Amino acid sequence: MLRRAGQSLVVLAGVSVLVFSLIHLVKGDPVRLALGTRYSQESYDALRARNGLDLPLVEQYFRWVGHALTGDLGVSFRSGEPVTRLIAERLPATLTLAFAAILVALAIAIPLGTLSALRPRSLTDRAATVVSQIGISVPDFWLAIVLILVFAGTLGWLPSGGYVPLTEDPLGWFQRLILPTIAVGVVSGSVITRFVRSSVLEALGSDHVRTAQAKGLPGRQVFGWHVLRNALLPLVTVTGVQLAYLLSGVVVVEIVFSWPGLGQLALQAVEARDYPVLQGAVLLFALTFLVINLVVDLLYTRIDPRIRR
Incomplete structure (x- = not known):
């Protein structure tokens, strides 16, 4: 450490x-x-x-x-406010979107990738491959625009954008969170699905799994103790990278949904040549990646005891 x-x-x-x-x-x-x-x-x-x-x-x-x-990132040229305060004001919106999107991504990727690996070359596997490939290929901003047109414009079920703090209006906060979460989570989930499938397939073909199956262990026990734990390492890695990417601000999606996150703040700083804000935001993004990578390394030691030895 x-x-x-x-x-x-x-x-x-x-x-x-x-x-x-x-x-x-x-x-x-x-x-x-x-x-x-x-x-x-x-x-x-x-x-x-x-x-x-x-x-x-x-x-x-x-x-x-x-x-x-000392925690002093300077003062914004444009607004005259401390950079630390500007980042702190935008941080809740970014954290909300990032963690909600990664939960949606995992909810899509783990069952879809696992089913695809358990039934290779089947109709389920081919359908999962097509769905994940479409999700990877479709730009998140295009998906965001389509979601707004359908659910906000045509059906009128959800707001088209904006952000409301959870403490002020829980229902409004949840309604405004749904569309950007889906737009970001579907793309991230498609990426993670491919890693889940390949990891589970690799674990299923390992010698210790074949030995456990030859001993007559129940299929659920073999999958839970021998397949899933070995497939978790790549999943933890790619999930950490995706979470760090989301915490660094999904700029285009934030702009489409008028989501006041760190990505939008960094873009505004670029346009205004606001050096202190941009430097503080990028430094925070780098720190986010480093901290998440360190956490992933620590999780490795819990998942795989061989790393501790």
Whole structure:
């Protein structure tokens, strides 16, 4: 754990250097964009000095990193609010959509992939393969638009977008969550289905499974103790990657459904050249991937005792 945590810190440091360097290569003056019609030379110079943009790039980087280590990600050029507060305001919406979508994805992938593997080359297997291939091929934004047209426009069953906090209106929160969850969950579930099928097939063909079957163990016991546990490792890996991707913000789906998540915040920061917000968001995305990868490694040791040895 200590070794992996140390590696994660090194990766995070490298990501911070890359993020800071690449953002400052983007053309456009963020201060000029932030001031807009309020532009004057005095306000321009004052805003640059307040955000340290008049300092050398190396000094700007170490100043930013030093503040980030204390939880201070800077102040937005556009709104003047702390970046930490902006991210905290968007985080609940992103967490809600990500975890709801991954639950839908697993609810689709585990039974569909398992049935497909238990009956290879059957009609069920072919149907599952076609369905998962369609889900992988269809863009999530196109599926989102179709869902809005059908369920919000034609049938009028659900709202077309927006977000309501759970504490304010539980029913409205749930209704607005359904369509974006389906749009994201179906695509992720199609990806995970292929991994479940291949993992279960590989586990079914292993020697210890054939030995258990030869001993006359019940089929449910063989599947639960010998097949499923060995098939969990690839499933945990791909689920972790998909969850990290969702937590990093599904930008296009968030825009289609007017979902105020981190992806939409990062896109708005790119358009406005809002360096502090963009740097903070990307750093959080990198940290999310690192933490989830570390959690996946820890789950490996619980699922497969051979890794502990």
